Amino acid sequence: MLLQIPALLSVTEAARCRALLEQQEWQDGRLTAGHIAQHVKTNQQLPRDNVAAQQVGQLILEKLAQNPLFMSVALPLKVLPPLFNRYAGGTTYGDHIDNAIFTMPHTGDKVRSDVSTTVFLSDADAYEGGELVISDTYGEQRVKLNAGDAIVYPATSLHRVEPVTAGTRIGAFFWTQSLVASNEQRQILYDLDVAIQQVLQADAKSEAGRRLSGVYHNLLRQWSHT
Missing domain, CATH: 2.60.120.620 (q2cbj1_9rhob like domain)
Known part of the structure; x- marks a missing residue:
């Protein structure tokens, strides 16, 4: 990317x-x-x-x-x-x-x-x-x-x-x-982060935004190496 x-x-x-x-x-x-x-x-x-x-x-x-x-x-x-x-x-x-x-x-x-x-x-x-x-x-x-x-x-x-x-x-x-060694996984996380920000900008209380944010952090937790 x-x-x-x-x-x-x-x-x-x-x-x-x-x-x-x-x-x-x-x-x-x-x-x-x-x-x-x-x-x-x-x-x-x-x-x-x-x-x-x-x-x-x-x-x-x-x-x-x-x-x-x-x-x-x-x-x-x-x-x-x-x-x-x-x-x-x-x-x-x-x-x-x-x-x-x-x-x-x-x-x-x-x-x-x-x-x-x-x-x-x-x-x-x-x-x-x-x-x-x-x-x-x-x-x-x-x-x-x-x-x-x-x-x-x-x-x-x-x-x-x-x-x-x-x-x-x-x-x-x-x-x-x-934190994430894989370029492909970083690309997925970046695209997901952009989508979350767009959803929350349209509606700060969006249930979809909350769920997407949970998916993002669960993927980061799974893929990250510290």
């Missing part, structure tokens, strides 16, 4: 974050790539211990915690602190699938990557190319969003970032371990 989260950051917040990150010392993205990814990855990244990156990452985490759409679609159990990448001058990241397991900084806890998220920090008209291309059951989905918008998609998806042929593309990316 691919889902856009509009204005996770406001336009002003995205601009401030981008300006701060642009001043930092970027590294070759291949330093953090696995053996296979090293052959298709030519972007730049900020090291995880960069103070500015940590500040922007904390802001994103705070915004996520307040965003009902992200909570509904991701059902987060653990969220890795965001990382940041930069594309310019033809740099790209070819077809790949994200690692299944990551390590949480400082604690060493293992995190299963169920859900991938990209937050666009550069305006869509500030660069050429740079589309996030995600393969799913309906073919390739090409994503290029406004600054502050986010896209959420299964971490099991084959995806790539097209070469940026002009301008600069800066973004955040991170992974979430969901």
